[in-house]
Amino acid sequence: MTHSKSFVGTTTSFFLLAGLLLLAAPALLPAFRLELLAKWLCYAIVAVGIHLAWGRGGMLTLGQGVFFGLGGYAMGMHLKLTDAGPGQLPDFMVWSGVETLPALWAPFRNPAFALAMVVVLPTVVAILLGTLVFRQRVRGAYFAVLSQALAAAFVILLVGQQGLTGGTNGLTNVQFFFGLDLYDPAQKRIVYYLVVGALGLVFLAAWQLSRSRLGRLLVAIRDGEDRVRFLGYDPAVVKTVVYAVSAATAGIAGALFVPVVGILGPADLGVVPSLEMLVAVAIGGRFSLGGAIGGAVLYNYASTGLSETFPSGWTYLQGAMFIAVMLWAPRGLAGLFSSGWSWIGGFRERRFPGSGGLSSTPASLPEPKAASASAPAQATSSTTSSASEPAPASGPAPSSARGEVPA
Amino acid sequence: MSGQLEVRGLRVVFDGFQAITDLDFTVQPGELRFLIGPNGAGKTTLIDVVTGRTKPASGSVRFNGTELVGRREHAIVRLGVGRTFQTSVVFEELSVLENLDLAASFRRGLPALLRARRGVSGVVAAVLDTTGLNALADRPAGVLSHGQRQWLEIGMLLVQRPSLLLLDEPVAGMSRGERERTGHLLQAVAKDHTVVVIEHDMEFLRRFASQVTVLHEGRLLCEGTVGEVQADPRVQEVYLGRSSSKKEPVV
Amino acid sequence: MAVLNQLFIGASMGAVLLLIALGLTFTFGQMGVINMAHGEFLLVGAYTAYLLQNVVLALPVAFAVAGALGLVLERLLIRRFYGRPLDTLLLTFGVSLILQQLARDIFGAPNVGVTAPAWLTGGIGGFPYSRIFILVLALACVAAISLYLTRMKQGRRMRAVMQNRQLAAVSGVATERVDQLTFLIGSGLAGVAGVALTLIGPVGPSLGTYYIVDAFLIVVAGGLGQLRGAVIAAFVLGVLNSFVEFWTDASLAKVVVFAVIVAFLQLRPQGLFVLRSRALT
Numbered sequence: 054m055t056h057s058k059s060f061v062g063t064t065t066s067f068f069l070l071a072g073l074l075l076l077a078a079p080a081l082l083p084a085f086r087l088e089l090l091a092k093w094l095c096y097a098i099v100a101v102g103i104h105l106a107w108g109r110g111g112m113l114t115l116g117q118g119v120f121f122g123l124g125g126y127a128m129g130m131h132l133k134l135t136d137a138g139p140g141q142l143p144d145f146m147v148w149s150g151v152e153t154l155p156a157l158w159a160p161f162r163n164p165a166f167a168l169a170m171v172v173v174l175p176t177v178v179a180i181l182l183g184t185l186v187f188r189q190r191v192r193g194a195y196f197a198v199l200s201q202a203l204a205a206a207f208v209i210l211l212v213g214q215q216g217l218t219g220g221t222n223g224l225t226n227v228q229f230f231f232g233l234d235l236y237d238p239a240q241k242r243i244v245y246y247l248v249v250g251a252l253g254l255v256f257l258a259a260w261q262l263s264r265s266r267l268g269r270l271l272v273a274i275r276d277g278e279d280r281v282r283f284l285g286y287d288p289a290v291v292k293t294v295v296y297a298v299s300a301a302t303a304g305i306a307g308a309l310f311v312p313v314v315g316i317l318g319p320a321d322l323g324v325v326p327s328l329e330m331l332v333a334v335a336i337g338g339r340f341s342l343g344g345a346i347g348g349a350v351l352y353n354y355a356s357t358g359l360s361e362t363f364p365s366g367w368t369y370l371q372g373a374m375f376i377a378v379m380l381w382a383p384r385g386l387a388g389l390f391s392s393g394w395s396w397i398g399g400f401r402e403r404r405f406p407g408s409g410g411l412s413s414t415p416a417s418l419p420e421p422k423a424a425s426a427s428a429p430a431q432a433t434s435s436t437t438s439s440a441s442e443p444a445p446a447s448g449p450a451p452s453s454a455r456g457e458v459p460a
Numbered sequence: 461m462s463g464q465l466e467v468r469g470l471r472v473v474f475d476g477f478q479a480i481t482d483l484d485f486t487v488q489p490g491e492l493r494f495l496i497g498p499n500g501a502g503k504t505t506l507i508d509v510v511t512g513r514t515k516p517a518s519g520s521v522r523f524n525g526t527e528l529v530g531r532r533e534h535a536i537v538r539l540g541v542g543r544t545f546q547t548s549v550v551f552e553e554l555s556v557l558e559n560l561d562l563a564a565s566f567r568r569g570l571p572a573l574l575r576a577r578r579g580v581s582g583v584v585a586a587v588l589d590t591t592g593l594n595a596l597a598d599r600p601a602g603v604l605s606h607g608q609r610q611w612l613e614i615g616m617l618l619v620q621r622p623s624l625l626l627l628d629e630p631v632a633g634m635s636r637g638e639r640e641r642t643g644h645l646l647q648a649v650a651k652d653h654t655v656v657v658i659e660h661d662m663e664f665l666r667r668f669a670s671q672v673t674v675l676h677e678g679r680l681l682c683e684g685t686v687g688e689v690q691a692d693p694r695v696q697e698v699y700l701g702r703s704s705s706k707k708e709p710v711v
Numbered sequence: 712m713a714v715l716n717q718l719f720i721g722a723s724m725g726a727v728l729l730l731i732a733l734g735l736t737f738t739f740g741q742m743g744v745i746n747m748a749h750g751e752f753l754l755v756g757a758y759t760a761y762l763l764q765n766v767v768l769a770l771p772v773a774f775a776v777a778g779a780l781g782l783v784l785e786r787l788l789i790r791r792f793y794g795r796p797l798d799t800l801l802l803t804f805g806v807s808l809i810l811q812q813l814a815r816d817i818f819g820a821p822n823v824g825v826t827a828p829a830w831l832t833g834g835i836g837g838f839p840y841s842r843i844f845i846l847v848l849a850l851a852c853v854a855a856i857s858l859y860l861t862r863m864k865q866g867r868r869m870r871a872v873m874q875n876r877q878l879a880a881v882s883g884v885a886t887e888r889v890d891q892l893t894f895l896i897g898s899g900l901a902g903v904a905g906v907a908l909t910l911i912g913p914v915g916p917s918l919g920t921y922y923i924v925d926a927f928l929i930v931v932a933g934g935l936g937q938l939r940g941a942v943i944a945a946f947v948l949g950v951l952n953s954f955v956e957f958w959t960d961a962s963l964a965k966v967v968v969f970a971v972i973v974a975f976l977q978l979r980p981q982g983l984f985v986l987r988s989r990a991l992t
Binding site for chain 3: 113115182185186189190191193194195197198199201202203205206207209210211212213214324325328331332335365368369371372373374375376378379380383
């Protein structure tokens, strides 16, 4: 491949270093900090899924909070039941006057069932929505809007079904996690290692997926879905599979979030939190796996630090950050880093094509193009995308399809 | 008489506009057929219908006896019908090799797709040779020239080993030398494939075409050899006649 | 009676959603911009009404203020992003956060109310005047937009740009000017919708977030840039929502509406009405 060797070497050693630091963190950080780090790493797991769906596949999923929540509630329900003890009801049910355990809850007493549901629930919802939506070629902005509406509906449902879900508060005060006392820092450290392990596995899986043929196919679908159809592939199937993978990833993250934080409620899952998960990836760099993970950690680090000290200032900063990233660094920090690297490194190769490797940052973003090539016979212009249609992918096409004629 | 591709009673309507009217069209196995006609004749629409992109109002399209109307695009490709587009679309971010490899892998199952590519398969290597893209194999397709893109697109078609190839204006926008090369490539391809080519360029047609079908306003005007077609007064009137005053026919 | 009442509540909700969706459907349809900050133009309208404490006077003022703000947004940021719909979504989400926080810092986090004028209090046969007023207002806006699009030169240019931007451009339409005007009108209408919302209840800084998702669903269900589509989709969704809420409960209504829309897209993936063209994406 055209990757410059030193760059690949650097990214690999960077990831190794990051991994070592994460493993050493319990020895370096006080318990309270470690807990925060574990929380950010949960968001990093979500980010891996967003990188796959959005960065690779061009599916702007604005509702990852739904999958995060499904996984989280599956886990939380089990933990609340074990906390309550055999035959007892979770605390919030007692408060809201529920007297018998709802049928929906009963199977979650079984740990195997609950663990399976962590992955199954988000996967099934994603497959259902993905199949219905992608088969009908609903995509781009339409898909984004639908996934966002799903998040809105999900949260309203959670809030409304007080006796079943804990309403606005959600599931709170989780104390035990499969026998571990979460109030004991030493035992909680094991939860931290679980999160790091999960992140590592998800990272490796996403890495393998990206370098596989399916990963290439995904990029091809992002840049020209209609063309891929004429190669004999069904883009709807590929997109649904990847969407489901990203949903399952978010589900796992949600399930780990519950023991780490001890609370999961609608406020963690709605339209805005879902957008924040996405924005963190945008800031880090959606085209790069490392960028997505780094973005999630950095963003949530900043959020935790600043939102408490300067709540209003943080919101302004957040807003300004999104605008700045979209204006000047649509490839995120990873994009800035890699172009900076190639500038410093006396670039042998002007481009780092999106092929292979850990940080595959396309040199040029996919321009929205009329992949179907059915624009009226204009053999000479290759980027004839009418701006009125939602383009399959978004990129900072400086030569956007706007022909301006002075009046 | 039964052909490899049989179009019968085809009617295509766009918002009340009849793009194709009662069209019958047959291609025999192994043929190299050229499809010509002025703008709006329905050439691309015909290919769109065959490949499942456009749904006809009525009529049937049979390929080796199998009805294609109502099938989805990728299913038709899997039956062995491949096509290119007027504006070539290749995946700019993938390398030339990856573009070809992706095209060649379409019959692999999901588990096989989850593995990374190792080496270059025989088919892909052969097509890299035929299309002359060997030196560019590891370059991103985005850097290719217009002509090279068209060859890559034809190459992506060839690695899929379709039995019927539909090419929509493969030499449009090419330089003289590139046209020449493409023509020879087509002739080589036509030896073991059935090929239908939409083309406007009369010089190209005279050099490389044997059988020609002329469409006009969605109807079949006439069929025959280049000589026969050129001699047909109706063709001269609707097509050649109009452009005879110019050096190049109007596209 | 209960049915009629739900129908009425649904229709008036639909009217508000329609006012919000009108602007979106044109900016989305014409420019491919997903403006998440559109909800905050509602805020501008609502707080204008709050400051003036006069609904009638607030209508034109809110239109002007929200429209001007929309124009500024278009000039400063959005015009750099044409052809990148998904990026505009994130960009305008940033703008939306800032505007919301501004509202919170200026007017405070708690909800504020507007005293409705005397002639809008009370009602006839169980139908409050205020909701009738909103219905009439929405229909008047639709009529005005429809006249604008079909009768006026500027409106016809807008439709031309929506149908084929490049062709319109080479035909001598100053597409950039048309875009600005579209944005101004779309944002202005959101301002008007914000004034209307103050008649239904108190308003707070997160008002926009609450309505924006529904408004986008209407655009998707109605078809991009389709006035008729938006009108039908808005009223159907409003009424559907109100009936499901009546029969089951409010938290299920959103899920049902969402399911209905996904099911509807199975029949018409591009919404109720489609701008037809041979070019597909």
